[in-house]
Amino acid sequence: MAKTTYYVPIGPIHPALKEPIRVEAEVEGEKIVKVDVKRGFAHRGIEYMGMKRNAIQTLYLSERICGICSISHPYAFVIGSEKALGIEAPPRAQYIRPIIAELERIHSHILWIGVIAHEIGFDSLLFWTWKGREKVLDVLELITGNRINYAMYMIGGVRRDLKESHIKALRDMITYYWEFTEHMKEVFLSDPVYKARTRGVAQVPKDMALKLNLVGPTARAAGLRMDIRQDIPFDAYADMDVKAVVPQDIVGEVRGDAYDATMVRIYEIEQSLDIIEYCIDNLPEGRILAIPNYIALLNKIKKTAGEAIGAHEAPRGEVVHYLKYDGTRDGPSVWKVVAPSYNNINSWGYCLLGAEVADIPVVVAYIDPCLCCNDRVAVVRDSTGKMLDYSFIHKKAVEKTRALEKELGVRK
Amino acid sequence: MPTKAMFLMIKQALQKPFTNPFPVKHAPVNVTALIEKVQKGEVQIYPPIPIPEEFRGKIHYDPERCIGCRFCITVCPANAMEWIPELRKIRHYVSRCMFCALCVDVCPGKKFPGEEKPVKALSISEDFLLADYDKYSDNLIEEPPEAKEKGL
Ligand code: SF4
Ligand code: SF4
Numbered sequence: 001m002a003k004t005t006y007y008v009p010i011g012p013i014h015p016a017l018k019e020p021i022r023v024e025a026e027v028e029g030e031k032i033v034k035v036d037v038k039r040g041f042a043h044r045g046i047e048y049m050g051m052k053r054n055a056i057q058t059l060y061l062s063e064r065i066c067g068i069c070s071i072s073h074p075y076a077f078v079i080g081s082e083k084a085l086g087i088e089a090p091p092r093a094q095y096i097r098p099i100i101a102e103l104e105r106i107h108s109h110i111l112w113i114g115v116i117a118h119e120i121g122f123d124s125l126l127f128w129t130w131k132g133r134e135k136v137l138d139v140l141e142l143i144t145g146n147r148i149n150y151a152m153y154m155i156g157g158v159r160r161d162l163k164e165s166h167i168k169a170l171r172d173m174i175t176y177y178w179e180f181t182e183h184m185k186e187v188f189l190s191d192p193v194y195k196a197r198t199r200g201v202a203q204v205p206k207d208m209a210l211k212l213n214l215v216g217p218t219a220r221a222a223g224l225r226m227d228i229r230q231d232i233p234f235d236a237y238a239d240m241d242v243k244a245v246v247p248q249d250i251v252g253e254v255r256g257d258a259y260d261a262t263m264v265r266i267y268e269i270e271q272s273l274d275i276i277e278y279c280i281d282n283l284p285e286g287r288i289l290a291i292p293n294y295i296a297l298l299n300k301i302k303k304t305a306g307e308a309i310g311a312h313e314a315p316r317g318e319v320v321h322y323l324k325y326d327g328t329r330d331g332p333s334v335w336k337v338v339a340p341s342y343n344n345i346n347s348w349g350y351c352l353l354g355a356e357v358a359d360i361p362v363v364v365a366y367i368d369p370c371l372c373c374n375d376r377v378a379v380v381r382d383s384t385g386k387m388l389d390y391s392f393i394h395k396k397a398v399e400k401t402r403a404l405e406k407e408l409g410v411r412k
Numbered sequence: 413m414p415t416k417a418m419f420l421m422i423k424q425a426l427q428k429p430f431t432n433p434f435p436v437k438h439a440p441v442n443v444t445a446l447i448e449k450v451q452k453g454e455v456q457i458y459p460p461i462p463i464p465e466e467f468r469g470k471i472h473y474d475p476e477r478c479i480g481c482r483f484c485i486t487v488c489p490a491n492a493m494e495w496i497p498e499l500r501k502i503r504h505y506v507s508r509c510m511f512c513a514l515c516v517d518v519c520p521g522k523k524f525p526g527e528e529k530p531v532k533a534l535s536i537s538e539d540f541l542l543a544d545y546d547k548y549s550d551n552l553i554e555e556p557p558e559a560k561e562k563g564l
Contacts, residue, residue, distance in 0.1 A: 053489070060489035060512050124421050131430050138464075145468035145536075151512040159517065160466070186416040193415070294487055294518050411548065 004028055010360075012041040019371035023348070023364075027357060035352040037345060043375040047335050054331040055081060055155060055301050056294055062321070063149055065337060066373045068111065071104045072314030073337070073373075074153045076321040079234055080310025081155045081332075084323050085301060087291065091284040093157035094235040099170070099279045100144065100152050101312070102272035106177065107136045108315035109217075109265045112368045113184065116262065119361035120197040125187065132180045139173045142166060155297060156290030167280050174273050181269050188262055198258035202351045202363045205256055212346040216317020218367045220246050221264045222256035228313035240278050245271055258366040302330040316340040316368050339373035434458050463538055468511045470539040473504050475556035477522045477533035484515035484534060496559055504534075504554040507547035 011022040020041035026034035046065055050058040059081075062073040075097065082089060089097070110133040117125035137147045143166050144150035152158055188194050204214065209222035219226055227244035229237045245267045247253065247260045254260065291297040305327030311320045317340025324334035344367035351363045380388045404410075435457040440446040449455040463469070480500035485493045492508035493515065513536050521532035544552055 054486070056487050056514065057489040060510070060514070064510075122417075124424070125417060128420060128424060134430075141467070142464040145464075145466050145513070146511065149510070149512075151468065151514070183416075183420070187420060191415050191417055193417075294514070295483055298486070 083308035084306035223254035
């Protein structure tokens with residue numbers, strides 16, 4: 001019999017992918033009949049680097065785990081560190097931190113909505129949504145000094161205070177986005193074309209979502225009421241009543257597809273606006289850092305032992321940092337990061353099976369994957385399948401670097 | 413069926429571009445020729461969008477104010493600061509810096525006679541146009557002038 005299925009490998013490096021991952025699919029006509037997802041192409045050993053640096057350096061390293069969640073990782077890091085070291089941030093800082101985190105959620109969600117429009121081939125909509133995103137980036141730049149990588153958090157507080165002008169800019173922004181989300185609801189949720197491309201695509205029922213360990217908006221789109229800000233509240237989140245946004249509360253039914261994920265994200269932007277408004281209305285006065293002198297902070301860290309887990313609800317789901325300080329170094333002796341995309345990628349295999357080739361971009365994009373966050377371990381094997389140990393790879397890497405340096409004449 | 417999205421797109425097409433066409437509206441065919449023309453004043457460039465106050469740009473280093481405490485080296489996450497033992501001063505590599513401004517926060521600085529408060533040796537400047545072909549070019553290294561003269 002003639003061959004009826006074709007093997008389509010995508011990645012690890014592919015023009016359609018922004019980050020390296022490999023999807024191997026067997027297609028029969030337009031239908032995907034077999035699929036395998038391989039990850040582990042973006043391991044950077046960032047935790048190992050962090051365990052050799054002091055806590056302040058590692059905090060800023062954690063900001064570089066992800067370019068979009070550049071507040072979520074530091075947030076989980078400071079929460080974990082403060083618990084481990086017994087430092088409590090002053091109330092004002094506890095209210096400023098959620099504001100920055102929610103601003104990040106707004107920009108990340110709008111970014112995602114643009115990306116999904118791009119993936120279904122509607123590029124003018126991508127530019128329209130990203131035009132709306134500029135406003136929040138401007139506000140972030142005004143408050144923190146940069147559009148991305150905000151360098152705002154510190155163990156025991158925040159580094160920059162909110163001024164009157166910032167609060168005014170925040171209020172302007174809130175008004176702007178209430179209008180913008182209304183537009184987005186019409187453009188995305190009431191649009192027949194958008195509905196046709198996302199209804200029933202990447203559909204994950206509730207029990208399957210639990211089985212696949214999905215987190216964040218992906219799990220909430222499937223109807224699971226889970227959100228770190230609701231389940232383990234911290235900082236100012238504990239003072240307000242944050243409730244997970246789920247489709248059954250918005251429209252009364254859950255389908256758990258890409259359309260529901262869009263809805264959850266748009267409504268989460270509105271929730272973030274409410275949280276920011278609450279924080280600026282109730283902003284306490286006072287200091288912003290528990291230990292303003294960083295050198296004193298490092299000395300305290302050096303003398304304190306403890307371990308803790310810090311968790312934060314990032315735009316893509318929960319990020320968890322495990323930290324252990326042993327009281328001999330000024331940095332963590334163990335640092336372990338769990339990023340949300342790792343769990344969410346589990347859904348690809350399930351969603352792609354039986355889907356059509358044209359649905360691949362939507363399935364891939366609907367979880368808002370961030371691959372640079374999720375690779376935590378890399379194993380290298382030689383041609384016989386034997387695992388190569390660390391010292392051997394390191395030796396080889398040094399040799400190669402030296403050889404390249406010589407070849408290119410790099411200055412030392 | 414006309415949808416809201418269609419109206420939005422048509423409206424957008426009639427509006428002025430939202431982005432700032434910095435430095436010129438269309439990518440030039442010959443960049444060098446364009447730069448020469450700008451220098452001669454024949455072509456006007458669109459200025460960049462003004463930066464907000466407290467923008468974290470290139471770190472500026474004033475060696476006169478440096479007391480050699482090495483706090484900046486301790487906190488710098490990117491190892492962008494190098495210690496010059498002969499001068500007891502530092503050298504800052506902008507190409508390694510990630511603009512977190514921690515070094516500016518910790519720098520104690522020095523008080524000159526007649527001044528009320530010490531002034532920090534490190535400060536955030538507003539420079540952000542830092543592209544260069546050589547990561548060791550003069551533009552991207554901040555160091556005491558003696559270091560250069562003595563070749564340290
Ligand atoms: S701004 Fe940050 S990365 Fe740059 S030199 Fe200062 S501490 Fe180092
Ligand atoms: S630049 Fe500032 S922090 Fe660095 S050694 Fe000099 S005085 Fe100390």
